[in-house]
Amino acid sequence: MTAKLFALLGSPVEHSMSPLMHNRAFNRLNLPHRYHAFDVEPDKLGEAVESLKVLGVAGWNVTVPHKVSIMEHLDEIDEEAEKIGAVNTVVNENGRLFGSNTDGQGYLDSLLDETGPALKEMRVLIIGAGGAARAVTTVLSRFGVKEIVVTNRTYEKAEAISHICTSNTEVKPMKREETEAEAASRFDLLINTTSIGMSPRIDDMPFPIENIREGAMVSDLIYNPLKTKWLRECEKRGVAIHNGLGMFVGQGARSFERWVNVLPDVQEMKRDVLAQLGG
Template structure:
């Protein structure tokens, strides 16, 4: 029977998810479809009932519904419950179970490019404290880093992430100014805000003047694919990790949840990069 998959969010006409999951199905010889369900907030309940009637095998959830979807689900994966947000739902014998693949997908994408980064002596700086930062911070705390500090415009928002961390993890809350001054302390910097996204491509959340050479600098923005933040990291002899990798690896995990199959990403990663560069 053909797979029936989709994405719920608003707005989502720009989404690359249909392209990605159709690539996955084609790669594995699976028949199916992945459709967009662009739902204004006032219509969420009606659309959920419609999707239940359609009996989708699974679907993704994006902004603004990663939290709003939870009351409609029957079960939550332990990580999704801890994070308080869902981006992947699977239909298990008529019951809906929610997962969050953002953080795990992000970590998987970094490990593929920088396996040397994951060690007990390494220090991480996380920039931002929004929904994406929450899932990524949770995933980072499962890795053997010495410390993971958080810098954000407001300290209160940053401190709200601490309820998802592992007890062994050391974390300090910094202002952006403090982070700039201490930048040379870190081996890995993760930019999770929307600063630098199209159309404001010249913007940058902090200065990288004090960046240590060979520090891995990551930006989860993928439009533009090479942000101002990453360009400046390269000028400071940093190593860069592009945002489209996270997009693809979290989709790979979602597809694995739906089908039990792992899609090789070697060719798909380069095809996605070419597609994004063509839009610049």
Template sequence: LSPAMHNAAFKKLKIGARYMLFEKSQEEFAPFIAQLKLTRVSGFNVTVPYKETVMPLLDEVDEQARQIGAVNTVVNKDGRFIGYNTDAFGFITSLKSDLKCPPRGKNVFVIGAGGAARAIGFALAREKAREIRFYDILSERAKKLSQDIIKTVDAVGGGGNTEITFVHNMPLNRRKIFSGIESADILVNASTCGMKTGDPMPIDPALLPEGIVVYDIIYNPSPTKFIEAVKARGVQAVNGLGMLLYQGAAAFELWTGKAAPIEVMRGALEEGLRECRKK
């Protein structure tokens, strides 16, 4: 979907550029980045699982991206590759715009502890959520992420009184696994669970408390089984299309120095999703 979004924006603003996809293995990734430096590329996006891997390969990393510990956007500035993170901006903008749910003073339960969860957790702390609780199938990963974010917000003084913690993985009792969900105002699925056909839902919708809102960063398939299930229970929920849109708009502006044509980009994303459903 990203090529459709960005290429529509380039066309609208009459910019002579093209956005293309490249899939690379772990072994191919670093040599590919080195090869890109020899081209006229203006910039590029990096997706999972390379948002952290790419950082030491860059000439410079923006301070916010360094604090988050993940890069999703790279700009070629006079031959130097500079890394940024637009995921945090994209998530918060979508949360406020699409769910009408500013996180300030809210309890947030985040499923997942990868690069997307890092950006989301950092953004939630900066927005002064009351509590952020992480769950990952690997509890040590959730623990490390919570500790990393605590250190970061303490260092920059942006988290206020946000409590950041993690849930121990106790698979014999699903209610204990999701301890804290009962007091959550916002649930974020920041894992890849739901991206593939046959994936289980990230959490049993029956565990969701009344009044909670759900943000699932998965945008394809749309809707996911999880989104369908929680909406069937009357829960307000959105997928990650808005996050993709707003992080993409921020990346576009970094690459071009021009205001992103948001509605053109949104239309291209929606059309791309319709095409995906036909396949």
């Protein structure tokens, strides 16, 4: 088998867990491939893509700040990535570049591991209205949960997501102050898609916890730290918690599958990342 090179494009990337996760998965499957992270400044993205094509790099992941700008350098983008407005996975087929987004499916996979079929009956609140919110909202609407509400400090951004991401479940925008008042009685699952809780804002919380009802679940897309302050405080109140590690591993596994037509062992990948994080 011919060895292939895969990559990550982003900035910064020096702390990324993706090379470790993918290279160990290649080793377990006895595949000769390798994965490397490249720090690419925004104004150099076009040059980097052309270089990867010249070198015959078989595929790559795209992370901040390139998930939107990469789209202008691709030959084809799948329907879900178009709807989300961002690409995180590229496949190079003889110089023709195909873009997709595995973030949403990776998140859904990890969430179903925790909730099982009960997810279908959940009323969901999504906090934030950026690219991650679009990915999560798109996949949950397609899956068909009972209700989806998006809230954001800027109401117009939540409203924009409601127009773009609705499929099997209608997506409704709601003003932040109204949402906070309803959390106790209405939502079964609250999802933080913002960066609040990540360094340097580790002491901040994205949403008040006082009215989150007993029996609900809170989910944070952040995985480093494994438990944000929001998750820790909710856990103290007896609320079920779910961090972003499963999404990170899940999106990586789905990218891996697109590149080599094999779905790696997701649990082994998760153990690799946990060990590196000291969890």
